Amino acid sequence: MTPDKATDEVTRCCCCCGRVPLGDAVDPKGRSELRPYGKGGAPICFDCAFKPENKAETDRQLDAAYDAAEEASPVGGIALTDDGVRALDPATIKDGEILIIDRGPPKAKA
Secondary structure: OEEOOOOOOEEOOOOOOOOOOOOOOOOOOOOOOEEOOOHHHOOEEHHHHOOHHHHHHHHHHHHHHHHHHHHHOOOOOEEEEOOEEEEOOHHHOOOOOEEEOOOOOOOOOO
16 A cells, blocks of 8 residues: 555555556456455455465465454355455345355365
8 A cells, every 4th residue: 555645545556566446447357456365465456466476475365364254154154245255144145245155175274
């Protein structure tokens, strides 16, 4: 994130390339969308997240988000939303969410 000199507000940008989200009209494939899967949970764009030098950290951050959501869920599932990963609670399911009840056997911890 970088401060915007005109407003002193913080503008979200990719931690690697500085890209800012462009929105669906300009970027219909969502490649400029930022997710908190960079180092330490920093925002990162799709292109940078999947570069070989960033992929392992992206996977670690995504797995940590999945694990935290599963633990917080009353049914042990997760919901993938436009805003990221959240705990699956049957009482709060929204249209358009992708629901994952079982991700399979747990990965071995390193």
